Structure formats: C-alpha cells, structure tokens
Amino acid sequence: MPDKLQDILVTPAEMAAIDRDAASSGIDSFSLMRSAGTSVSAAALRLFPAALRFVVLCGPGNNGGDGYVAAAALVESGAEVAVFSFGDPAMLKGDAARARDACALTPESVEAYRPRTGDVVIDALFGAGLARDLPEPLQAVIERVNESGIPVVAVDLPSGLDGRTGEVRGASFVAAHTVTFMAAKPGHVLMPGRSRCGTLEVADIGIPARLISARAGHLRVNTPASWKDHAAALDPATHKYRRGHLGVLSGGQAATGAARLSAAVGLRAGAGLVTLASPPDALAVNAAHLTAVMLKEVRNASDLAAWLKDKRLNAFVLGPGFGIGKKARDFALMLCDRALVLDADGMTSFSEGRAELFERIAQGGGDVVMTPHEGEFVRLFPEVAADARLSKIEKAAAAAKLSHAVIVLKGPDTVIADPSGRAVVNANAPPWLATAGSGDVLAGIVGAHLAQGMPAFEAAAAAVWRHGEAGTRAGRTATAETLVDHIPPLA
Ligand SMILES: NC(=O)C1=CN([C@@H]2O[C@H](COP(=O)(O)OP(=O)(O)OC[C@H]3O[C@@H](n4cnc5c(N)ncnc54)[C@H](OP(=O)(O)O)[C@@H]3O)[C@@H](O)[C@H]2O)[C@@H](O)CC1
Numbered sequence: 471m472p473d474k475l476q477d478i479l480v481t482p483a484e485m486a487a488i489d490r491d492a493a494s495s496g497i498d499s500f501s502l503m504r505s506a507g508t509s510v511s512a513a514a515l516r517l518f519p520a521a522l523r524f525v526v527l528c529g530p531g532n533n534g535g536d537g538y539v540a541a542a543a544l545v546e547s548g549a550e551v552a553v554f555s556f557g558d559p560a561m562l563k564g565d566a567a568r569a570r571d572a573c574a575l576t577p578e579s580v581e582a583y584r585p586r587t588g589d590v591v592i593d594a595l596f597g598a599g600l601a602r603d604l605p606e607p608l609q610a611v612i613e614r615v616n617e618s619g620i621p622v623v624a625v626d627l628p629s630g631l632d633g634r635t636g637e638v639r640g641a642s643f644v645a646a647h648t649v650t651f652m653a654a655k656p657g658h659v660l661m662p663g664r665s666r667c668g669t670l671e672v673a674d675i676g677i678p679a680r681l682i683s684a685r686a687g688h689l690r691v692n693t694p695a696s697w698k699d700h701a702a703a704l705d706p707a708t709h710k711y712r713r714g715h716l717g718v719l720s721g722g723q724a725a726t727g728a729a730r731l732s733a734a735v736g737l738r739a740g741a742g743l744v745t746l747a748s749p750p751d752a753l754a755v756n757a758a759h760l761t762a763v764m765l766k767e768v769r770n771a772s773d774l775a776a777w778l779k780d781k782r783l784n785a786f787v788l789g790p791g792f793g794i795g796k797k798a799r800d801f802a803l804m805l806c807d808r809a810l811v812l813d814a815d816g817m818t819s820f821s822e823g824r825a826e827l828f829e830r831i832a833q834g835g836g837d838v839v840m841t842p843h844e845g846e847f848v849r850l851f852p853e854v855a856a857d858a859r860l861s862k863i864e865k866a867a868a869a870a871k872l873s874h875a876v877i878v879l880k881g882p883d884t885v886i887a888d889p890s891g892r893a894v895v896n897a898n899a900p901p902w903l904a905t906a907g908s909g910d911v912l913a914g915i916v917g918a919h920l921a922q923g924m925p926a927f928e929a930a931a932a933a934v935w936r937h938g939e940a941g942t943r944a945g946r947t948a949t950a951e952t953l954v955d956h957i958p959p960l961a
C-alpha cells in the first residue's frame with residue numbers, strides 16, 4: 471500500500487466517488503473487481519488452508535460481484551466451494567453480472583444455507599452500498615452463522631455494518647478477517663464496527679493513490695504520523711522553562727487525587743515544571759503527597775489572576791476533582807486565552823452557560839482542548855449527542871466547530887477533532903484503560919504537550935496515543951498510578 475494511504479480513512483461516499491473517478495480516467499472497473507475478489511480468495515486460502523468447504527454468500531451489488539470472483543478463484547485452486555445468493559442472481563448488473571457469468575457454480579438461496587463444521591464463510595452480501603437495516607430473513611442467516619462459530623472472511627466490511635458510522639444495521643457478521651480495498655473506512659475503526667472486523671487487511675487493487683488523495687477528507691487513524699512533526703524533539707541544551715510550565719488546578723481537601731495524577735503525569739510526559747495550584751484546605755494533603763511537583767496556594771479568582779502574571783506558565787489542566795460550580799466556570803473563563811485542557815468537572819460546570827465559554831475560547835485565540843467521555847459530551851453538547859444520524863467522528867467534529875476547541879471524545883475508539891474539520895480515530899487503547907483516574911492521566915499528558923508548545927490538535931492526538939501505549943505497557947492490571955509509570959517516549 472502506498473505510504474501516503476497508510477493511515478487514511480475514506481467514507482463509503484468518498485469511495486464511491488473515487489470509484490467513479492477511476493472509471494472516468496479509463497481504468498477498467500472489472501479489473502478492479504477481479505483484483506478485489508482474488509485478494510479475498512487469497513486471504514481465505516492463506517488463513518484457512520484446512521477449510522473443508524468455502525461458502526460464498528453473494529449480495530445484489532458489486533460486493534456480491536467480488537464474491538463471485540472469489541468463488542471462481544477458489545474453485546480454480548481446487549477447493550470445495552458453494553455459493554448462496556441474496557436476491558435473484560439474474561438481476562445482477564454490470565461488473566457483478568460479468569463476475570457471476572464467469573463463475574461456474576449455481577447459487578442457492580442464502581436462506582437455505584445451514585452452517586456445517588469445516589465451513590469457512592466468505593461474506594460478500596453488502597459492503598459500501600448498505601443503505602438501510604438488513605431484512606429480517608437475512609438477519610436470521612447472519613445470526614445463525616455467528617452462533618455456529620464458523621469463521622467468516624468479510625469482503626470490504628462485515629455485512630450489516632455501516633461503513634460510515636461503524637453501527638450495526640439490524641445484524642452483522644462477526645468476522646475473523648476483513649479484506650477492504652485501498653483504504654480503511656470509518657466503520658472499520660469506530661465501535662462496535664472495529665470489534666466485528668477481526669484482523670483488517672487493506673488490499674491494493676490498483677486505484678492510483680492520487681485519485682484517493684484527491685477525494686479523501688482530513689480523516690485519519692491516529693498514529694505518530696499525525697503528530698510526529700510537532701513532537702518537541704528534546705534539545706540536550708534545553709532548560710526546564712523551555713520545556714514549559716504546566717499548572718494543574720486542585721480541588722478541595724476531599725478530592726485532591728485526580729489533580730495530583732494529572733500533575734504527576736505532566737512531568738513524566740515532558741513538561742519542564744509542573745505546579746499544583748491548591749485551595750488552602752487541601753495544601754497539607756497535597757504537600758504530603760508531592761515531591762517533584764511544586765505547590766502553590768490559589769484560593770480564588772484574584773489569586774489566580776496574580777499567578778497568571780507569570781507568563782512562563784503556559785498551559786493548564788482544569789477539571790479533575792475540581793468540583794462543579796461557579797469557581798470552575800470563573801477559572802475556566804480566565805484560562806481560555808492560555809493553552810488549557812478542560813476536563814471532567816471543568817466541562818460539567820458549563821452544562822449551563824456554555825455560550826460564554828465557547829465565545830471566550832473563540833476570542834482567546836489560545837489552544838483549548840476538551841476531553842469529554844460520552845456522559846460529559848451529552849451534558850455539554852446535548853443537541854449534537856441527540857442527533858442519531860451522526861457518526862462519532864461527525865459528533866466530535868460538530869462539537870469542535872460549535873465550541874472552537876479541540877474535542878477529544880473518549881472511549882475505546884476515542885475521536886480527536888478540531889474546528890477546521892480535521893479528525894483522527896484512535897485504535898491503540900486496550901480495554902483495561904477504563905480504570906478510575908485514567909481520564910485524569912490523559913488530561914495531564916495533553917497538558918504536558920501543550921506546555922511544550924505543541925498545537926492543540928497534535929497535543930491531544932499524541933496524548934491519546936501515548937495513553938493507549940501506556941495502557942498496553944502497563945498490562946491488564948493497570949491502574950491510573952501504573953499508567954503514569956509507563957508513558958512511552960514522545961519522540
Ligand atoms: N470502491 C471501489 O472502487 C470498488 C468496490 N468494489 C466492491 O463494490 C462494493 C460496493 O458495491 P455497491 O455500491 O454495488 O454496494 P453493495 O454493498 O454491493 O450493495 C448494494 C446493493 O445492495 C442493496 N441494498 C443496500 N442495502 C440493503 C439492505 N439493507 N437490504 C437489502 N438490499 C440492500 C442495494 O439495493 P438498493 O439500495 O439500490 O435498493 C444494491 O442492490 C464494495 O463494498 C466493494 O466490495 C470492488 O468491486 C472493487 C472496486
């Protein structure tokens with residue numbers, strides 16, 4: 471696969487346009503289908519050499535066409551093959567009809583298929599063209615196959631998955647392996663789609679990279695390629711202030727742990743200095759637990775204003791354990807023109823009065839990153855959250871536009887989006903990252919990156935990636951504290 475296509479995500483609509491561009495530039499569309507189908511048969515033979523029978527389920531469109539090509543190639547390799555079709559194969563058109571004609575097997579109706587031990591299913595029912603929920607009889611077939619535990623190799627996408635959103639339209643196969651073409655689609659990386667694709671193979675079927683780049687938007691999988699050019703390479707001659715000074719705002723004495731986690735990881739993730747700003751009642755408990763992190767008493771807005779005169783303080787984390795209310799709102803509004811990570815209580819405090827926050831972010835010209843999980847997202851962006859048509863990527867992008875901030879919409883498939891429409895989907899987070907305090911650790915890493923001068927989008931994307939890596943390194947028994955000890959190097 472050409473390097474520049476490596477992390478790209480292409481929506482089904484963009485892929486259809488690329489397909490049309492390929493045809494109008496003179497590329498033979500049947501040769502693309504032949505490459506697609508033979509890459510599927512090759513994967514099936516490679517992964518399941520001991521299959522007793524390959525069962526190819528073919529749909530009414532070009533995904534089905536790929537299936538007929540794969541079936542013919544499998545017959546040619548000497549394998550036992552059966553074809554079942556959804557819809558009347560006589561109704562196939564264009565390339566799919568040509569593929570059907572080149573396959574010597576006579577299809578039976580898909581509803582007649584009964585899984586047998588030793589079968590391997592090639593799922594070529596629907597791909598990019600899935601337009602609505604699957605009809606019930608087909609849902610029953612899919613559920614039967616899933617329950618049987620028979621391995622499924624999906625063509626383009628497990629049928630029933632929406633390639634734009636990763637949602638299940640009624641039912642979908644749970645594949646062992648998915649072969650898609652030229653570029654991954656959002657549905658391969660967004661949940662629940664990602665958990666239903668098995669291993670993902672992106673096959674090069676010969677569409678020139680320039681046609682794909684010309685149509686693809688600003689959507690990527692989150693890998694170091696998205697941000698490494700902005701990763702502050704540590705200059706050996708640097709001093710601590712050049713690596714930035716991060717301020718973390720602590721809550722009162724009953725809730726100091728969350729901010730201390732953000733502060734501790736801030737140092738580990740590369741900020742030169744970290745200061746925990748503490749209300750008077752929490753000074754003693756914070757002092758008892760800190761070593762390299764510094765402590766500063768900040769009682770109220772006027773203390774904060776005085777502290778902000780130190781321009782070397784260049785990034786802040788506000789929210790973990792801070793408490794919900796007016797104090798959080800006042801502090802956030804004062805910090806909007808500096809680089810700021812607004813997390814947890816910092817966001818929830820704006821369930822009312824968010825317009826002022828968004829306006830201040832727009833005016834501030836600073837780098838503001840908000841890190842909501844699903845619940846916090848609903849509170850801050852209720853109208854976006856309620857729009858069932860939107861994918862998680864589209865929701866994060868709409869929220870970024872509305873708030874003028876970079877949005878990190880967390881979960882197993884965290885999406886990072888900025889107001890200009892750029893977005894990346896993260897895919898390296900192990901499930902055990904869902905542990906108390908994990909979000910506080912993430913906020914601290916973003917803060918450390920902002921302190922080092924990374925732009926907000928890259929700071930957030932790099933933080934989510936490092937957080938995922940830390941989870942993998944810390945292993946299944948990870949806690950927020952052990953995550954702090956496992957942050958990988960940035961560059
Ligand atoms: N991109 C490329 O360059 C290349 C792409 N290739 C392949 O083409 C695939 C895309 O093909 P595609 O556009 O024909 O769509 P596909 O998924 O076969 O389904 C369309 C059919 O399904 C029907 N239908 C839809 N939803 C339904 C439902 N719920 N229940 C019932 N029916 C439903 C729909 O009917 P309609 O909505 O029109 O009524 C229509 O008949 C792509 O995934 C890849 O495998 C390769 O060949 C190589 C090059």
Ligand SMILES: Nc1ncnc2c1ncn2[C@@H]1O[C@H](COP(=O)(O)OP(=O)(O)O)[C@@H](O)[C@H]1O
Pocket residue numbers: 843880881882883884899900901902903904905906907908909910911912937
């Ligand atoms: N199933 C999952 N797989 C991978 N990462 C997850 C999963 N669930 C949550 N996470 C990650 O764990 C972190 C939890 O953050 P958050 O919900 O704020 O928790 P807390 O408030 O306990 O710190 C986020 O970075 C989120 O993306």
Ligand SMILES: [K+]
Pocket residue numbers: 533593594595596597624625626627628629
């Ligand atoms: K499919």
